[in-house]
Structure formats: structure tokens, C-alpha cells
Amino acid sequence: xxxxxxxxxxxRCIGCKACMQACSECDTHKGKSMIHLEYIERGASTQTAPMxxxxxxxxxxxxxxxxxxxxxxxDGVVQSSQAPRCIGCSxxxxxxxxxxxxxxxxxxxxxxxxxxxxxxxxxxKPMCASVCPSEALFYxxxxxxxxxxxxxxxxxxxFGAQTITTxxxxxxxxxxxxxxxxxxxxxxxxxxxNAFDHLDxxxxxxxxxxxxxxxxxxxx
Amino acid sequence: xxxxxxxxxEFLDTYGPTLHYAPPGGFSSVEDYDALVDTHCCFCGQQCGxxxxxxxxxxxxxxxxxxxxxxxxxxxPKGIKRYLQGSHPDRLLxxxxxxxxxxxxxxxxxxxxxxxxxxxxxQAKYGRDSFAMLSGVSxxxxxxxxxxxxxxxxxxxxxxxxxxxxxxxxxxxxxKKAYGIDRASNHWEDITDxxxxxxxxxxxxxxxxxxxxxxxxxxxxxxxxxxxxxxMVPMARTADLYLPLRCGSDSALLMSMLHVIIRDGLTDxxxxxxxxxxxxxxxxxxxxxxxxxxxEITGVPAAKIEQAARWYGEAETGMILHARGLExxxxxxxxxxxCANLALATGKIGxxxxxxxxxxxQGNGQGGREHGHKCDQLPGNRDITNPEHxxxxxxxxxxxxxxxxxxxxxxxxxxxxIHEGKIKGLLSICFNPLVSLPDANFxxxxxxxxxxxxxxxxxxxxxxxHADIVLPGSLQEEDEGTTTSGEGRVIKIxxxxxxxxEARRDWEILLDIAGRLGRGKYFQFxxxxxxxxxxxxxxxxxxxxYSGITWEKIVDTQGIFWxxxxxxxxxxxxxxxxxxxxxxxxxxxLYEGGKFYHPDGKAHxxxxxxxxxxxxxxxxxxxxxxxxxxxxxxxxGSQTRRIGPLVDQFPHPxxxxxxxxxxxxxxQTDDWVTIQTRRGEVIIQANVVNTIRPDTVFMAYxxxxxxxxxxxxxxxxxxxxxxxxxxVSACRVRLATPEEQxxxxxxxxxxSRTEKNLPAGYNLAERRKELRR
Numbered sequence: 001x002x003x004x005x006x007x008x009x010x011x012r013c014i015g016c017k018a019c020m021q022a023c024s025e026c027d028t029h030k031g032k033s034m035i036h037l038e039y040i041e042r043g044a045s046t047q048t049a050p051m052x053x054x055x056x057x058x059x060x061x062x063x064x065x066x067x068x069x070x071x072x073x074x075d076g077v078v079q080s081s082q083a084p085r086c087i088g089c090s091x092x093x094x095x096x097x098x099x100x101x102x103x104x105x106x107x108x109x110x111x112x113x114x115x116x117x118x119x120x121x122x123x124x125k126p127m128c129a130s131v132c133p134s135e136a137l138f139y140x141x142x143x144x145x146x147x148x149x150x151x152x153x154x155x156x157x158x159f160g161a162q163t164i165t166t167x168x169x170x171x172x173x174x175x176x177x178x179x180x181x182x183x184x185x186x187x188x189x190x191x192x193x194n195a196f197d198h199l200d201x202x203x204x205x206x207x208x209x210x211x212x213x214x215x216x217x218x219x220x
Numbered sequence: 221x222x223x224x225x226x227x228x229x230e231f232l233d234t235y236g237p238t239l240h241y242a243p244p245g246g247f248s249s250v251e252d253y254d255a256l257v258d259t260h261c262c263f264c265g266q267q268c269g270x271x272x273x274x275x276x277x278x279x280x281x282x283x284x285x286x287x288x289x290x291x292x293x294x295x296x297p298k299g300i301k302r303y304l305q306g307s308h309p310d311r312l313l314x315x316x317x318x319x320x321x322x323x324x325x326x327x328x329x330x331x332x333x334x335x336x337x338x339x340x341x342x343q344a345k346y347g348r349d350s351f352a353m354l355s356g357v358s359x360x361x362x363x364x365x366x367x368x369x370x371x372x373x374x375x376x377x378x379x380x381x382x383x384x385x386x387x388x389x390x391x392x393x394x395x396k397k398a399y400g401i402d403r404a405s406n407h408w409e410d411i412t413d414x415x416x417x418x419x420x421x422x423x424x425x426x427x428x429x430x431x432x433x434x435x436x437x438x439x440x441x442x443x444x445x446x447x448x449x450x451x452m453v454p455m456a457r458t459a460d461l462y463l464p465l466r467c468g469s470d471s472a473l474l475m476s477m478l479h480v481i482i483r484d485g486l487t488d489x490x491x492x493x494x495x496x497x498x499x500x501x502x503x504x505x506x507x508x509x510x511x512x513x514x515x516e517i518t519g520v521p522a523a524k525i526e527q528a529a530r531w532y533g534e535a536e537t538g539m540i541l542h543a544r545g546l547e548x549x550x551x552x553x554x555x556x557x558x559c560a561n562l563a564l565a566t567g568k569i570g571x572x573x574x575x576x577x578x579x580x581x582q583g584n585g586q587g588g589r590e591h592g593h594k595c596d597q598l599p600g601n602r603d604i605t606n607p608e609h610x611x612x613x614x615x616x617x618x619x620x621x622x623x624x625x626x627x628x629x630x631x632x633x634x635x636x637x638i639h640e641g642k643i644k645g646l647l648s649i650c651f652n653p654l655v656s657l658p659d660a661n662f663x664x665x666x667x668x669x670x671x672x673x674x675x676x677x678x679x680x681x682x683x684x685x686h687a688d689i690v691l692p693g694s695l696q697e698e699d700e701g702t703t704t705s706g707e708g709r710v711i712k713i714x715x716x717x718x719x720x721x722e723a724r725r726d727w728e729i730l731l732d733i734a735g736r737l738g739r740g741k742y743f744q745f746x747x748x749x750x751x752x753x754x755x756x757x758x759x760x761x762x763x764x765x766y767s768g769i770t771w772e773k774i775v776d777t778q779g780i781f782w783x784x785x786x787x788x789x790x791x792x793x794x795x796x797x798x799x800x801x802x803x804x805x806x807x808x809x810l811y812e813g814g815k816f817y818h819p820d821g822k823a824h825x826x827x828x829x830x831x832x833x834x835x836x837x838x839x840x841x842x843x844x845x846x847x848x849x850x851x852x853x854x855x856x857g858s859q860t861r862r863i864g865p866l867v868d869q870f871p872h873p874x875x876x877x878x879x880x881x882x883x884x885x886x887x888q889t890d891d892w893v894t895i896q897t898r899r900g901e902v903i904i905q906a907n908v909v910n911t912i913r914p915d916t917v918f919m920a921y922x923x924x925x926x927x928x929x930x931x932x933x934x935x936x937x938x939x940x941x942x943x944x945x946x947x948v949s950a951c952r953v954r955l956a957t958p959e960e961q962x963x964x965x966x967x968x969x970x971x972s973r974t975e976k977n978l979p980a981g982y983n984l985a986e987r988r989k990e991l992r993r
Contacts, residue, residue, distance in 0.1 A: 014425035014432055014454040016851045017869055021297040024865065025281055030247040043879070043889070043909055046454040130284040131295040133429035134436055149440040200910045201452050202464055202878065205519050 003141050006115060006129065007153055008050060009171035012136035015039065015048035019128035019137055026116065026127060032104070034080070034113040035128050044199045050137060052128065053078060053100045053113035054155075055167035061092035061101050061112075069110075076167040077117055081110040097159045115168075150174050224685045226322050228925060232970050233981055234322070235680040236310035237857075239864035239974040243280040244307045244991070253280055257716035258288075261299035262358065262696035263854045265580030265706035266430050268295055269778075272303060272697060274716040276992070279303040279697060289778055290408065290705065296429040297852050297866060304863045305695055306717060309975065309987045310679050312692035313721025323690065328722065328732075335647070335689050336736040338672035339375065342645040348625070352379035352634045352643045356650030357387070357588030359726070360701030360713055361766075362751040364584065365599055365758065366727050366743075367649065368592025373619065373742045374734035378628035379643065381595040383651045385631040388585045389594075389941035390547035391578035394556025397826050398564070399810070400817030401763045402601060403586065403708045404577035405569055406539075407781060407808040412437040413573030416535040418446045418528070420559070421470060421545020421947075425454035426851040428543070428579050428706070444535075446528045448473060448520075449545060450846060451876070451918060452911040461528055464913055467846045468833035468948035469518040470546040474558035475830060476514030477529040479506040481565055486533030488567030495814035496564050498825035505827035517830070519913070533566055537573030544581060545848070548947040550834045552938040557826040564823050570811030580706035582855065583696070587704030590764035591755055595628035599755060600762020609762075615795065616758045617742060630942035632657055632935055639666035649676040649693065649726060654683040655856035655924040658933035658944040659899045676729055681858040682924035692723035699725045701748045702774065708807075709779035710769055721990045727751065753797045760786060760800070763817055767791065768804035780806040833948040834936030835898075837915075841950035843881070844916040845897060847929045848947075853922035861922065864974065872968050873923050874907040877953070878914040882906065885953060892956035892964050895919070897949050900931035903956050903964040917953060921946070926967045 020033040036051045059078045062070040069085035070092060072078045081092070081101075088108040092101040101112040116126035120139075129139035138145060145153065153169035224231065253273040261268045269288025273281040282303055284293035305311075315331035316323040342351050353371045357364070364382075371380035392402040399405070411417065411434040424431050432455060439445060447459035450467045465473050481487060482503055492499050511522035511529075518525075532538050540563055546555035559576055568574040580586050592599045599616075602609035604627050614624055629637065635657060637643040657663050667673065667686040675687040678695050700715040719725060727748060734743045745751050749771055760767035768784040768791075786792045787803045794800065816823040837844055852869035853860045860866045875893055877885075887893055889908045894901055895917065904919070904927060912918055921929040936945045956964065978984055 011458060012432075012436055014429060014851075016296050016425065016429050018295055018297045018300060018429070021300040021865055022284075022295070025247075025300065027247050027251050031242060042907075046452065046457050046911055048454075125284075125293070127284075130286070130293045131300060133294050133296055134425075134432040149436075200879075201462060202910070202913050204521060205464070205914055 004139060005142055006052065006168045007138040007145055007171055008052060008168060009136050009138065009151055010049045011173065012134040013048045013050050014134050015046060016133060018131045018133060019050055022127040022131040026118070028118060029111055032111065034111060051098060051100060052137070052168060053115065054098050055115060057165045060095045060097060064091045064095040066091060077115050079114050079117065080112050083109055086110055097162070097164060152176060225318050225320055229970060230322065231685055232973060233979045236973065237861045237971060238310050238978060239867050239972065240304050240308045240862055241864035243303065244278045245280065255716065256283055257714050258285060259697065259714040259716065260703065260711055261295065262302055263298045263583055264428060265582060265585045266290065266428055267583065267703055267705035267711055268299055268430055270295060270299055272716050277717050279306045279717060290709070291430045294430050294433060297869060298854055298860060301863050301865050305859055306697060307991045308862055309984055309991070310862055311720060311723070311991060312678055312680060312690060313723055313990050314692060315722065316690040318688050331689050331691055332732055332736055335674045336733060338645060339737065342671055346644050348376050349379050350643055351375055351377050351645040353377065354631060354634065354646065354648040354651045354653065355380065355382040355593045357382060357384040357582040357584045358650050358696070359588060360584060360699070360703055360748070361587040361591055361755060362701040362748040363727055364588045364593050365591040365755040366730055366751055368599065369617065369742065370730045370734055372625050373617065374737050374739040376625060378625035379595065379634055380593060380628055381631040381634055382588065382593045383631065383656060384582065384585055384589045384594070385942060386656055386944060387544065387581045388589045390552030390938055390943045391556050392589055393553045393941045394560060397824060398557055398560035399823055401810065402589065403810060404706060405575035405810050406577060407709065408434050408707045410572055410575055410809060411435060411539055412441065414438050414443055414537050414539040415573065416444050416446065416532050416538040418532050418538065418540045419455065420448040420542045422541060422543030422579050423449070423453040423848055424579070427581065427849050429851060431579070444531055446531060450913045450916050461524065461531065463520045463524055463528060465518040465520050466913060467844050467916060468549060470555045471551055471558050471828055472509070472514045472517040472830050473520060473525065474555065474562060475506045475509035475828065476511050476525050477532065478502070478562055478565060479509040480511060480526055480529035481533040482506065484530065484533065487565045491567030491814065492565065495816065496823045496825055497820070498827070499565070501827040502561050502825040505829055532562065537571065538566070538568045539574065540576045541579060543579040545947060547578070548943060548945060550936050550938050550945045551831065552943050553940040554828040558828050561825055564825060570809070570814060584703040586706055586708060587702070587710065591759065595630055600759030601764035602762045612761065613758060632937060632944055633942065635663050635666045638669055641669060644671040646670055646673045648683065652681040652683045652856035652858050655928055655930065658930050658946060659935045660928050660930045661900050662935065676726055678723065679858050679862065681856065691729050692721070693726045693729060694719045694723060699727070699748065702752060702771070704782065708781045710766065710774060710782055711779040712771060712774045756800055757797050767800055768802050770802045773802050781808045783807050834945050835934055835948065835950050837950045841897060841952050843951050843953055845895065845932060845949040845951035846916060846918050846947050847921045847933065848918060849922065850920045853920065855922065857922035857924065870920070871972060872904065873920050873927050873929065874905050875953070876907050876909055876912050876918040878912050879908050879910050880914040882908040885955065887955055892961040893953055894956045894960055895932060895951050895953050897932040897951045899934060902926065902929070902931050903960045917951065925971070927971065
């Protein structure tokens, strides 16, 4: 497993949720999906983002856990909470900068992605990266990744003052410098009216035909 | 009269759709299984390889199948959760007869006796062709072949058609006219060598998800992607050039691209000269199709049309991919021929990285359109009106020409004739026309006029609710056979389990009916492999030649690409199946060396001129209405609307509209809206997104009842292929009234039943017991 790495490339994601459906087939979490996939802003784009656990070198979730229920294996996989220890306080849920852990009230426990430890620890691929139709989720060696495709794998992230390095790589488009996550300002921007107007692929079309009954014409 | 005996709610209470979430025995036993069986997904035309986990004669889960070359383990959500169908409590487990108070369980003998006597009675009274049959391309090649033979020799009717009529026929007719054969031009691996990929009228990410990988691999090697669609679908988001054409304007765009290619001298004159005919007519037809002219019609800026034409024309290699977007039109065949004209004019065909392929929608959309359950077709993609073709099939089947019926009418025309009272009886298998054919209100009226309707299916679909006799059939994983994927690869479907309860394999039911009709001597099959071997003989010498393919060879090679003809002299002339050989390696890439399948060996250009769709927007209905799919649902939804995790992804259809239109209509996301066309109206929730043209609304068509997009579509047909024009209608949209909203909410509530909130009359525990095979 040590040579194998996990790459997430959201540009390729087509939002099909095959990863979620495959993840939910694992018997260690009984029909629940540990991978999350969401639209960034469906009103403005079909861009979706699949989110697996990034398996941080110094996991914030484990650092804030009052019950010491979250363990990291020697090969760098951050496990789901241990059932006998987890007290369901949701500290980890609130602290994770990637928004990965989730609390399940029906079992009063946090569960999260463990990179299919039952599979990857015996040399198999994780479920989500096995099925992903577009290889937005890719599991293989760095050499394999680089021989097949472009993009810049990155595993260091800046959240405000906190620098985080991870086992999982996020693939940036070639030429991107780095990821400085200013989450707050992004959230503010979402509430500006017309924030996404510049993304309208149909801006050149006018007028609307609603009243005149004429077909839409391009601005030629 | 075949009016449903129960109300919509009573049907829901008894027959679903019920949302089913967990394998038999729950998830705790996922790692506890007896066997892992290699087979293929039962849904779309990609036919991905998949491994199914089997325990106690039931399927309990899946494993990725990395060794199958097409998908190498990749799957979409439908394939992953398909196993939940097998032990689904809605499964039909017993033959049933309609009574005034609902369906009553009867014995197989009673069901078949009644069906056969009705067939005989109706045919004696009104003539043989008054009893029709409708079939589906979820059926394997063996079953497709059998249905074709069954309808013609057992029912002895000309009126057999199939649901590929709503799917593949425009591409089929266009391909035949251009190339003389009907198959994707290349195996999919060739896509990765293309320098330009031109995709038009297909939502690849949601309808053919694994093809996304091939396109990305091409892009990783420097390919440019041109994407033309009224919606900015997920693949279009990352395209190098996006052409936002309005629905129904495809041929104007394609003509204009050819105009630019000719104008700028980008044609391959040597190829045109050596391997094609008819270029002069096409050149004349596009002489005035300037980008400015096309921009007026399509709404795509002229500069973008020029750009697309030059990219495609100048590239060393290029692929054209299309699907229902341009085929589901009254100009479907013309649109396909326009694509062929582009490929032929630039010589981008028959070479690595070059080709023109349609994306098959249905599981066996390719194989199912080759072996004789089309109304005008005999096995091997032969023509039922061609005397030579008829003669050969008569010889294989051991009948005279008089005993072989002629050309029948197509699917929608069959419904039209039922409505007119000309066709009185119907047998259907794996086809849900009430949801999948256009103008659902008209088709419902038609079904109510039938004197007898028998249905073979595994769930009680919306259409089956009109049946007099219900015969419980089999799922894909309950019967062995072959299918042919979208790339033309013939593959092996295995049967890890047997049908539950009293359900039977489809082919056994058909053989039983044939025997009771006194025609058993033509149907001496003990298993599906014997049916396949007869299909080999019947297809020999046709364009879709499977004669050199054996089941064993398919398993050894992970699939064979047809045409795969006989190689030995004896194999070419024998009428004995055991003398056929299997030495031919198959044909992954067609047309190599400029060899086409018309009698003259050349490809044919077909001139197309611009015309409008059957219905265009006007003052009364000012908005374009178009339909399509979502990734977690499949076709009429009879299967996927019962699989909980897939329903959760897309619980109900939504109307996509652009923010500019929404502003005008004062509509926001999740507001209830009423969509009206000249055929009917639908009340659903809105989804305001700027990924659709501002003059167009979109709705997925997988739902039945009051959520059916086909309440709105029209029965206008392509004159050649008879495919309905699903993709272009005119509609009006407004905010729903409070009463309408209440009705919409009730509709949603009714179609969201889970096993936890079923009425007592459903007998869940009893059904579960019976599902244990």
C-alpha cells in the first residue's frame, strides 16, 4: 500500500455518485457512504466535488477528540472512530477543515472514510477509485499517475494560519500555484447578487421569446 | 377493454414502485457469499463488466471486474445497485389474471391457455395482423432472435416491433445509408487516439458514463473536445469549445460546418474520389449554409461554428459521437447522415483515432437491432422485403415464403392502430410504452381499447397495469445469453441465479406459447446456447454476421466484434450448425482501407437540406421543451425507480430552466411549476440553473403517471426511421396554483414508498419468503 497514492481531481468529476454508491456497499459501514459528493453551486455550473478523507499527517479530527477515538495507522490512514471510545460529541465534525467526518445519531458515533482499509491493506483498490468512471478518483503510484495524465498533484493546504499536509493528493490544473483556502470570503461572495453571472454560457443569446413568440437569436 | 382494474393508489399499495435498499440478509453479511460470478451490467449499451456476489441463489452485492477491457472495474451508480432488483419485493412471482377487483393469482396452465385462446380468437375474427407484439432491447441477442421468429412463425403476424424504435433506429438508418452497415465505426479504444472529438446531442457523463474515461484519455494526449448541446452538461463544462445550439437545429450546424470545411479546402479529395459517391450533391446542398446563416437558426455564434469546423477539418484524426439528442427528431436520420458527411468529406473514418459512432442507449441496443425483432427486419440485419434475404431465412427456418409475414408497422404506429381499432390484441415483453412513447394520454386511451393484452415482465410496469394476463418473466441475471455492446462487442451474460417464485425465463414462456399455438416444431430449443447457434446460421451472410462467434470464444477473448463471418468454404454453405467454424478474429474497426458495405464497396454521401421540426415555438407556446436522462435512472424507470439508493439521487423529475427565464416567470428553485403543451400538462418542481439555454426547458423522462415527460411530447415521426420527436416540442410554463401544488406533492408522496411504510395489504413478509428461491 505504501507506494500507492490516492488522487482526487474534481475537474474530471461528472457528479454521477458511483463512488458513493460503491462506498455504501462495504459491510463495515452498512449501506452508508463515507465519501461525500456535492455540487459546488448547481445554479451556476454542473461542477461537483467528491470528498474523501484526506488522511492528514497530523489529523485535526484526532487532535480535538476528547476520547482519543480516532487513530492513524503506521501507513498513514486515519481510521474511523472506534465505537467503544466515540462519545458522539462531534468535535471532529466541526474541526475537520475538509468537512469529512459525520456524526450518525442512530448509532451515536462518528464515521468517516478509512480509504477502504479492509481492501487497501490487502493490496486491493478502494471501492470509490475502482468504480469512478472518469478517474476523478484515482488510486495508483505517482509514476502511474504522471505517465497517464497531466495536472499537478498537491498535498499541502493552507487554511488561514494552519498548514496541513495529507496522504491524499488533490490534483490542480497545470499552472496553478497552490491552494490558499479563504473559505470565509468565498462564502461572502456567494450572497452577492449576480455573483455567478460571468459564468453564463448563454449570455450572448437574446431576447427571450416569451412575449413575442419569436425564436431566440444569437447576437451576430 | 383493458382498463386498469385498480386506481393508481391501489396499484402503488400492491405492486410498487417500492423503494428497496438492502441485500437479502442486510449489509452485515456482505462479505459472506458463496460465489463471485463474472457478468455484465443489465442497463445501458456500454455493457460494463461486473462481478456479482451470490449467496443462497440470490445476488447480495457486487465487486468491480477489473479484467474486462472496456471498463476495467469502472461502473456508474446504476450498475453498482442493480443487484437490488433480484430480491425486490415488487417482483412478479405468479401468473395473474385481471378481475374487476384487481389481479388474481392463477396457474401457468390457466394463464397460457387463456392467452393462446385469445390470440386464436382475435386472429380468427380480425385476421392475423390484428394481434401485435412489442418487444424490448433489454433482451439478449438470443431472446431478440427468438422474439422475431416467434412473432412471425408462432403468432404469424407482421406487426412486431421493439422499443429500439425509440432509440437506435435513426442511427441505424443513417449508418446504413452512408456506410451500408449499422454499427459504431470503431471500438472505443480508438477514441483515445483522436486529436479532435466532436460530441453532439449526447449527455455522455450521465448516459454513458464510462465513455468519459476514454474522452479524458484522449484529452490527456492533447485532444480538443467540441461539445454541441442545448444544455451545458457535465462533459460540456470542460470542453475546449462549447456550441450552445437550440434543440432541433443540429442539421443547420452540421451543414454549416461542412460548408466551412469545403470553403477552406479542408476536404480529403483523394479519399472522396476513391471511396465515396454523391459528394457533388452534398457540396451543392451546403453551398449557402454559411456560418452566419446557421448562427441565425442555431443561436451559436458564427465564429464558434467556424472554429469547430476548422478544428475538426484540420486535425489529423477526429471522432464524431452522437446520441438521441439529434436522433430523437423528425430529422433524426438526416442528422446522422450529416455527421457521416462530415466524417467522409474529411476522410476521418476507417483509421485509428477516426470514426463516427452513435452511442447506444439500451443494454442490447446494438445486438437487439440486428436479429429480427424490428418490423422490417430479419436476422443478420436483413431486410424483410428483400426476396433474397427472405429466401435464405425461409431455408434456415424451414418455411415457405408464404408462411413468412411481410413488413409490419412500427411501435408508435402499432399504438396508433390499436387506437383506431385495427389492432385488437397485444403481447408485450420488456417494454413500457405508456411511459416511454410520446403523448402518453393518447397511448393510455389506446391500451384501454384492446380486446386482449398479455404481458411478460418482472415488475408490474405502468403499461402492464393494463394487461389481462401477466406472465412473470426473468431478470438479466436469471438467464444466460449474449448481448452486443455499443462498440459492437458481442459479450457473454451469465446467470448466477434462477428466477424466484413461479417466475420463468422469458424464452421458456415464449416456447410454451409457441407449442400451445401448435407451432412447436419451429422452436426445438433446450437452452439459449442452441438459440444462439441458430442465430449464427441465420445471420451468416447478412451485414450483422455472427456466424463465426461461439460462446466459448467470447469467454476466451472478452468479447468479439462483429462482423465475424465464416472462413471456410464449408462454413459458408452448410445448413448444419455444427459445421460452422470460429476462426475469424472479429472486426474491432470497420471500413479499414476504405472498404464500405454498400454493393459498390463505397460510402455514400447523402445531401440534406435544412427544414424545421414538426412543432416550433409560437405566441401560444413560446418555450422549447426537450427531454433526456439523469445518471441514476434508466429509460422508463420500471427497474431504477424501485432501487432506493438510485431514487435518492434523483427522487423526482425537475424542470431545468435558466435564471433569465425564471426571472421572467417569477420562479425560483423548488417552486412548483405547470408545463403545458398541446398534448397535456405536468406539475413538477423547478431547478433554476444557468446550464441550459434561456429559451429552453428540460425534463428527464424516467417517470410514469403524472410525472411523465411524455405527457407533453408529440407523436411526430421521422419519415424514414419512424422515431418520435422527443427532443423538440413547444411548451408554456407558469407558476403552479396552490391546488396544483397540492396535487404535485401528493404525486411525489405516492411514488416514494419505502418498505418501512407499506400498507398491511402488501404482505411484505410473505413476499420475502417467496423470493427465497
